[in-house]
Amino acid sequence: MVKRFDGREYNELRKINIKLNVIDNAKGSAIFSFGDTVALAAVYGPKPSKMSLDYDKAFLRVRYNMLTFSTPERKKPTPGRREIELSEVIKRALEPALLLEEIPGSIVDIYIEILNADAGTRTASINAASLALSLAGIPMKDLVVALAVGKIGEKIVVDLNKEEEDYDSEKLKKDPEKSKYIEYYGEGRATDIPVAIIPSEKKFTLIQLDGEISNKELNDALNLALEKSLEIKNLMKSNILKHLSSSGNFIY
Numbered sequence: 001m002v003k004r005f006d007g008r009e010y011n012e013l014r015k016i017n018i019k020l021n022v023i024d025n026a027k028g029s030a031i032f033s034f035g036d037t038v039a040l041a042a043v044y045g046p047k048p049s050k051m052s053l054d055y056d057k058a059f060l061r062v063r064y065n066m067l068t069f070s071t072p073e074r075k076k077p078t079p080g081r082r083e084i085e086l087s088e089v090i091k092r093a094l095e096p097a098l099l100l101e102e103i104p105g106s107i108v109d110i111y112i113e114i115l116n117a118d119a120g121t122r123t124a125s126i127n128a129a130s131l132a133l134s135l136a137g138i139p140m141k142d143l144v145v146a147l148a149v150g151k152i153g154e155k156i157v158v159d160l161n162k163e164e165e166d167y168d169s170e171k172l173k174k175d176p177e178k179s180k181y182i183e184y185y186g187e188g189r190a191t192d193i194p195v196a197i198i199p200s201e202k203k204f205t206l207i208q209l210d211g212e213i214s215n216k217e218l219n220d221a222l223n224l225a226l227e228k229s230l231e232i233k234n235l236m237k238s239n240i241l242k243h244l245s246s247s248g249n250f251i252y
């Protein structure tokens with residue numbers, strides 16, 4: 001029977017890989033991957049702010065960058081509009097979970113590098129940053145967990161890869177090897193919905209939507225995202241506990 005391009009079920013995430021504290025001089029760092037999409041996040045701080053001390057909470061700075069070798073065609077090294085926008089999107093997705101008022105007058109920097117891109121880099125980045133923030137001891141209510149859900153053709157799926165994001169049944173009809181996938185996905189194009197969630201509160205801190213979808217389908221997709229966010233959170237949490245106990249910092 002035909003399944004997704006890479007053989008997954010509709011509700012199956014790509015393989016998740018987590019590596020913690022990979023950068024010695026960062027306060028906390030993590031690599032998070034969804035299949036071939038690999039994000040590295042490093043947190044520096046909190047350090048005293050040299051800017052106005054006029055705030056009652058810490059100032060969060062996020063820089064998202066895609067490395068030149070992260071895509072099949074070499075990406076230009078200068079940060080483009082997309083990278084500047086994604087830095088802001090990621091910052092806004094993380095901020096609601098952070099207790100920045102507990103470290104006033106300071107700056108927390110998060111540097112994110114995409115080592116390899118196959119769609120879903122903003123969601124992998126949020127997860128990597130969330131892990132790095134917790135390892136850095138930045139006060140947080142909960143981890144922020146991000147993933148993409150979407151509609152490909154007529155099918156609701158989780159964690160779209162690049163081939164799925166680019167789905168177009170009209171184009172596939174001309175491709176003898178790939179046209180069989182129309183049987184699985186149905187007619188149409190892809191709608192990508194990256195989301196970020198604070199699982200303990202079932203609160204969405206990011207919902208973006210690129211494409212078209214009905215209210216009912218959006219509701220189904222968001223419910224699927226909530227369900228899968230718990231799976232990702234459990235994996236993130238067990239990796240943190242394992243890391244802290246093996247590094248001798250923490251015994252539960």
Ligand code: ADP
Pocket residue numbers: 071072073075076082117118119120121122123162165194
């Ligand atoms: P996200 O990575 O969060 O899904 P986009 O929807 O903007 O964000 O990008 C989708 C995918 O398109 C990326 O993950 C990457 O695989 C590819 N991509 C984005 N920008 C570039 C670029 N400048 N060069 C090559 N590929 C890119």
